[in-house]
Amino acid sequence: MDFDQADAVNQAIRQLSLRHRARTAALLAPLGLHPGQEVLLLELARTGPMIQAQLSDALGIEPPSVTLMTRKLEASGHISRTPAPADKRASIVELTDSGKALAERVKQMWCALAEETVAGLPARTVAELPGVLKTLAGNVDTKRSR
Incomplete structure (x- = not known):
């Protein structure tokens, strides 16, 4: 791939990422949420209660970031955290009715x-898009881990 093509690909991905995140933030603001919190809520809605460390793994987010998000969502009444029966250091996170x-x-x-x-x-194209994007993400992850 020559530089012009590489630049076009990389710039397109960068612009999509920036614009998608900005649009997400604009749509979440009226709900009282910040980007990242929505995926935490959606994961809990999809899977049910889970230990905070498992939530971190499922979302691919560092544990301190999940801790901060869960504290904010708990303060706003959207989730509850309770000690895990088997490990009092671990917290089980679940959605409240709110x-x-x-x-x-x-x-x-x-x-x-x-x-x-x-x-x-x-x-x-829409049907193929998730697979294409997962392949791109996998390609980047594979190269980063080497």
Whole structure:
């Protein structure tokens, strides 16, 4: 690949990432959330209660970041944290009724964001997009770990 093509690919990915995060932040703000908190809520809605360390692994987020997010979401009444029976140092995190309702609103926002993002693309391209993006992410992860 020559520099011009490499630059075009890298700039396109960078711009998409920046713009998607900014749009996410704009859509989350009326819900009282910040980027990153929505994926935590969605993960708990998908899987149910889990230990905070497992949540960190599932989200691919460092444990201190998950701790900060869970504290903020707990303070706002959207999640609860209780000591794990087998390990009192570990916390089990679960959605409250408020958190479950908020997760439903986040799901609606998430659908709207995806529809905005892929507007104008053929259905076949949209269907292939998650696989392509996972391959790109995997390629970057593979190279980084070497």
